[in-house]
Amino acid sequence: MAADFPLLARAGMVVFVRGFEQVWRSGLLAALDRARVPCAWFTDDDLTALRHEQPGFGFYSSRRVQAFAERMTALIGTTPGMCARLAAFHANVLHWPCTLNEAALDGISPSGQERPTVVAFTGGACRVQGLRDYVVPALNVIQRHELWVANGPAAAIPGTHAIPFQPVFARFLSAWRDVGPHILVHPPGKTRNLAYKSPGILLCALYLGAAPVVASEPAFKGIGADQGLTRADSVAAWRAAFTALAAAPARERALARLLVHARKAWPPDGPRATISALLALAAPGGDAAKARYDAALAMRWAPLAGFMWRERVRRFASHNQ
Numbered sequence: 001m002a003a004d005f006p007l008l009a010r011a012g013m014v015v016f017v018r019g020f021e022q023v024w025r026s027g028l029l030a031a032l033d034r035a036r037v038p039c040a041w042f043t044d045d046d047l048t049a050l051r052h053e054q055p056g057f058g059f060y061s062s063r064r065v066q067a068f069a070e071r072m073t074a075l076i077g078t079t080p081g082m083c084a085r086l087a088a089f090h091a092n093v094l095h096w097p098c099t100l101n102e103a104a105l106d107g108i109s110p111s112g113q114e115r116p117t118v119v120a121f122t123g124g125a126c127r128v129q130g131l132r133d134y135v136v137p138a139l140n141v142i143q144r145h146e147l148w149v150a151n152g153p154a155a156a157i158p159g160t161h162a163i164p165f166q167p168v169f170a171r172f173l174s175a176w177r178d179v180g181p182h183i184l185v186h187p188p189g190k191t192r193n194l195a196y197k198s199p200g201i202l203l204c205a206l207y208l209g210a211a212p213v214v215a216s217e218p219a220f221k222g223i224g225a226d227q228g229l230t231r232a233d234s235v236a237a238w239r240a241a242f243t244a245l246a247a248a249p250a251r252e253r254a255l256a257r258l259l260v261h262a263r264k265a266w267p268p269d270g271p272r273a274t275i276s277a278l279l280a281l282a283a284p285g286g287d288a289a290k291a292r293y294d295a296a297l298a299m300r301w302a303p304l305a306g307f308m309w310r311e312r313v314r315r316f317a318s319h320n321q
Contacts, residue, residue, distance in 0.1 A: 130187030228258030
């Protein structure tokens with residue numbers, strides 16, 4: 001982080017995405033404050049809720065989130081519900097809507113039927129129980145199938161095939177395209193964040209060329225069969241969905257309808273107003289940016305107590321996995 005700091009100081013704005021524990025403990029945030037670089041925070045989950053639901057989020061108390069938010073020039077949420085939640089922490093909240101990336105549609109292979117039907121689950125830990133309870137019992141209607149999941153709790157389900165978790169989206173797409181899913185499943189989740197979720201999984205379905213089947217949730221309000229989306233809220237409904245999408249032509253029709261909807265509902269220029277607002281808050285470039293860079297080269301900053309110890313433990317654990 002120390003090596004990156006001068007480059008960050010030269011930026012007009014630094015946007016932190018989701019978790020911020022490392023930049024907080026490392027002292028980077030304090031250094032950016034001293035360099036007078038505006039910062040914003042983008043998140044698609046209420047981390048204070050995840051604190052009570054998943055290991056690894058214990059840092060995100062309401063007090064810490066509030067203190068972090070106060071040092072931001074803006075907070076950015078992915079849905080109106082998420083923005084309303086963030087408004088409890090900051091007066092300036094911007095909405096980044098679901099946005100179709102047309103370039104990500106390139107490189108999708110035809111689904112074909114010469115191999116088993118590949119069902120993919122890319123969801124998080126909060127949906128694993130739904131996968132067990134609804135999807136797995138329904139798969140028996142597909143004579144030849146494979147269930148693929150990302151490494152994690154879902155990989156413990158007998159009979160699954162697992163691939164490494166990919167936190168970088170471009171690598172996520174590449175890894176899952178190598179798997180070649182026909183159907184993308186999004187079973188019910190158990191989390192207080194459901195009210196804040198976006199329909200972004202449907203964009204993943206388009207980018208992977210996999211027909212989506214989802215549980216009914218607020219994220220999918222107003223999206224149904226006419227838009228290429230299949231809903232399922234019981235084992236029987238999941239069986240019916242798999243039966244309906246067994247043939248490649250049915251999946252292709254669903255994806256074609258979904259793409260028409262995506263182009264209307266989530267156009268590429270959707271975030272334009274948000275981008276304009278962030279640019280208006282950014283620090284000046286040119287000579288001012290060079291001055292920030294030069295000052296950062298000479299600046300000394302130190303991590304909070306215990307940071308380097310935690311980093312060594314983290315790297316050791318990662319190396320020995």
